[in-house]
Amino acid sequence: MTLRSDAARLDGRVAVVTGGGAGIGRGIAEGLAAFGASVAIWEKDPERAAAAAEAVGGLAATVDVRDAAAVDGALAATLDRFGRVDVLANNAGGTFNAPFLETSDGGFEALLQANLGQVLRCTRRVAAALVEAGRGGSVINVTSIEGSRAAPGYAAYAAAKAGVCNLTRTLAVELAPHGVRVNAIAPDVCVTDGLLAIGGPEVAARAGAAVPMGRAGHVDEVAGAAVFLASDLAAYVTGVTLHVDGGTHAAGGWYPGSDGRWTLGPPQPAR
Numbered sequence: 001m002t003l004r005s006d007a008a009r010l011d012g013r014v015a016v017v018t019g020g021g022a023g024i025g026r027g028i029a030e031g032l033a034a035f036g037a038s039v040a041i042w043e044k045d046p047e048r049a050a051a052a053a054e055a056v057g058g059l060a061a062t063v064d065v066r067d068a069a070a071v072d073g074a075l076a077a078t079l080d081r082f083g084r085v086d087v088l089a090n091n092a093g094g095t096f097n098a099p100f101l102e103t104s105d106g107g108f109e110a111l112l113q114a115n116l117g118q119v120l121r122c123t124r125r126v127a128a129a130l131v132e133a134g135r136g137g138s139v140i141n142v143t144s145i146e147g148s149r150a151a152p153g154y155a156a157y158a159a160a161k162a163g164v165c166n167l168t169r170t171l172a173v174e175l176a177p178h179g180v181r182v183n184a185i186a187p188d189v190c191v192t193d194g195l196l197a198i199g200g201p202e203v204a205a206r207a208g209a210a211v212p213m214g215r216a217g218h219v220d221e222v223a224g225a226a227v228f229l230a231s232d233l234a235a236y237v238t239g240v241t242l243h244v245d246g247g248t249h250a251a252g253g254w255y256p257g258s259d260g261r262w263t264l265g266p267p268q269p270a271r
Contacts, residue, residue: 019092021048027219136179172239212247
C-alpha cells in the first residue's frame, strides 16, 4: 500500500460532534469540516448550535445527549439531512469541583451521566447505524488526562473519564469486525473562550507552567488529532487513547523549574 497525500481528506463523509457548539467541540467540528467532512453539531444550547453549524456549513441539532429520545431525534435529523454518518466525536461533558465526602448521590449521578452515560448512549445508536450501513467508520471519544491520573476534588469526573478510556478499548475490539474504529483523545488544559472568560490569559499561562512543552494546548491541536483518527491515515489505529497534552501524561508529576531543572512535585523557584 502506498500512502496517498489525500489520505487525510474527509470528503464525502459525515461527522457528528456532540457538544460541538463551543470550545474543543467546536474546534473539532471546524477541523473536520476543513478537511472536507459534512458536520452535524449536536449541542444543547440552540444559539451555540446554530452559530457553529453556520461556521461549518452543517446541521444544527439542539439536543441534550443525556436524553435518549433527544439523541434518537438528532440522529434521525442527521440521517435525513445527510443520508449517512461516518464519524462520531463524543465531546460533550462537564464537571464541577466537589470533595468526595461532600458529593451527594445526585452529584455523582450527574457527573457520571454527563461524562460516561451519554458516551454509551450516543455511541450505541451511531455505531448501530455504522454497522447497518456496512461502510465502517470512526468513533472518537474525547476523554481527559484526568482519566489516567488522580484528580482530588473531581473523583466522579475522573472515574467517568477513566471509564471512557476503557469503553474505548472494549468497543474497539467488539466493533473491529465491522470496520468501525474506536479511539480516544485525552487533552490537558486547553485555551478556550470559556477558560479565558473565567480566568483571562493568566490562567492559561499558569497552567502552561506545569506542562513540559511550557504552554497550554489549543483547540486546533485537539482537532488535528481528531482529523487524523477520522481519516484513512488512521485506518489501522483502534483502541488507542491519544494524549494531546504537551507531555503532561508522560511527565507523570515531573515539573520544569525556572532554573531549568526538573523536580518531582510542584515547580521550585530558582535559587
